[in-house]
Amino acid sequence: MQNFAESFWSSLTLIVTGDSELWSIVILSLQVSLTAVVLAAVIGVPTGALLAVGKFRGRQAITIFVNSLMGLPPVVVGLCVYLILSSSGPLGVLDLLYTPTAMIIAQTILIAPIIAALSRETILAVHEEYQDQFTSLCLSNWQRLKALLWEARFSLLTALLAGFGRAIAEVGAVMIVGGNINHLTRVMTTSIALETSKGNLSLALALGTILVLIAILVNAAVAMVGMRRHEAMHV
Amino acid sequence: MSELGVGICDLTLSFGDQLRLDIPSLNLDPTRSTMILGPNGAGKSLLLRVMHGLSQPDTGTVNFPDHYQDPARQAMVFQRPVLLRRTALANISFALKVRGRSSQDAWRRAMTWMMRAELDHLANVPARRLSGGEQQRLCMARALALEPKILFLDEPCASLDPNATVAVEALVQDAIDLGVKVIMVTHDPAQAQRLGSEIVLMHQGRIATKQSKLDFFTTPQNDLVGSFLAGKPLLSHIKESR
Structure with missing residues (x-):
């Protein structure tokens, strides 16, 4: 076992010298999580909008259900996706298990409810603010939805960043459905778990450092979006 | 449909067991401006809605002359300015575009009304950075840019200083001069006197009186009007009338 100081300097060397294994893991992590965020946004934002402004039976029950899904345990999601994609599962013929696609599916399922719930809250607040004005201006439902999404754009972006933060830091589900296969499905979090158990702290620390940097960047982006929103709203 | 004016018939609206509007009949002049006066909680804003x-009554109907009936020929300005998170100019052009104007036409008309509201120098400023008075003038300009036949105003000067009030009142007068039917809620009898042709006094969800401006201020129809103009509490009058 290396001592901490040695491991730390080795990890910095790996980052600075552009170690190909390390950066291939980072790039795969970003590809998987960013794709999951895009898919979750496509599902979550319209769902949130529908729950915020739609008028249909069961809306309250669906809202409670979606909010409950925000706390989904990742390993349970991983298990469910595993069962569905395994060779004996309903989608086994697609042969997606232990591929990045399976990891994207798992992460999408994990963060879509978060994005949907945060979008609903955001759009609901904006809708309450503009409901009377939009009715007075005779906006069609489509015009209303477009205007609401535009007015809520900064808060929606914050919701997407929150989803990305959750996805990039997730380990349980991607471990189960991805299998942590070297050069294929190994992402930052699963690599950190593996390399730590092997005692290869240099790579684990290097990946951990990059993960923390990404978390800081995401938070900085959220803060900047917040400032931009404040400027735009001036309230 | 009413050909004579804006007609209200057997209108009631309750929140729970509280009757908030109870108007058996009310006819408003189709062209002259109407000021709706009354104390807080009288139901003025609710009637306007x-x-x-914007609000559905439990019973009754509101009938407009044919050319006012289309919601697209109506506009409303609220007590608190409701502005989009866009520039001042974009707030007006947005309203015009959703009513079917082309981008170029919307921009041109929006600029015209920015000038009429003396806000053209603030055209590219985010609307929410304007002062309260400027915001309310922008809301008035947006409503008038839509060329409504009927304009509902819900205490547009409620939170404005005297100078800003004068500027908003000038736009209201512009609308009246353009032939727009203005129905305005206000607490201020002096403002009603300046802008109104007919006055409706409401109290506890009912119409206490509807008179021409001259009659309202010179020969009050009942004690309630006299008490209101004298600034006295009106509660006892309703108890007596029951």
Whole structure:
């Protein structure tokens, strides 16, 4: 076992010298999580909008259900996706298990409810603010939805960043459905778990450092979006 | 449909067991401006919302002359300015575009009304950075840019200083001069006197009186009007009338 100081300097060397294994893991992590965020946004934002402004039976029950899904345990999601994609599962013929696609599916399922719930809250607040004005201006439902999404754009972006933060830091589900296969499905979090158990702290620390940097960047982006929103709203 | 004016018939609206509007009949002049006066909780704003279709009554109907009936020929300005998170100019052009104007036409008309509201120098400023008075003038300009036949105003000067009030009142007068039917809620009898042709006094969800401006201020129809103009509490009058 290396001592901490040695491991730390080795990890910095790996980052600075552009170690190909390390950066291939980072790039795969970003590809998987960013794709999951895009898919979750496509599902979550319209769902949130529908729950915020739609008028249909069961809306309250669906809202409670979606909010409950925000706390989904990742390993349970991983298990469910595993069962569905395994060779004996309903989608086994697609042969997606232990591929990045399976990891994207798992992460999408994990963060879509978060994005949907945060979008609903955001759009609901904006809708309450503009409901009377939009009715007075005779906006069609489509015009209303477009205007609401535009007015809520900064808060929606914050919701997407929150989803990305959750996805990039997730380990349980991607471990189960991805299998942590070297050069294929190994992402930052699963690599950190593996390399730590092997005692290869240099790579684990290097990946951990990059993960923390990404978390800081995401938070900085959220803060900047917040400032931009404040400027735009001036309230 | 009413050909004579804006007509209200058997209108009631309750929140729970509280009757908030109870108007058996009310006819408003189709062209002259109407000021709706009354103390807090009289139901003035609620009546305006019902007339504009923002709230649904439990019973009754609101009828407009044919050319006012289309909601697209109506506009409303609220007590608190409601502005989009866009520039001042974009707030007006947005309203015009959703009503079917082309981008170029919307921009041109929006600029015209920015100038009429003396806000053209603030055209590219985010609307929410304007002062309260400027915001309310922008809301008035947006409403008037839509060329409504009927304009509902819900205490547009409620939170404005005297100078800003004068500027907003000038735009209201512009609308009246353009032939727009203005129905305005206000607490201020002096403002009603300046802008109104007919006055409606409401109290506890009912119409206490509807008179021409001259009659309202010179020969009050009942004690309630006299008490209101004298600034006295009105509660006892309703108890007596029951």
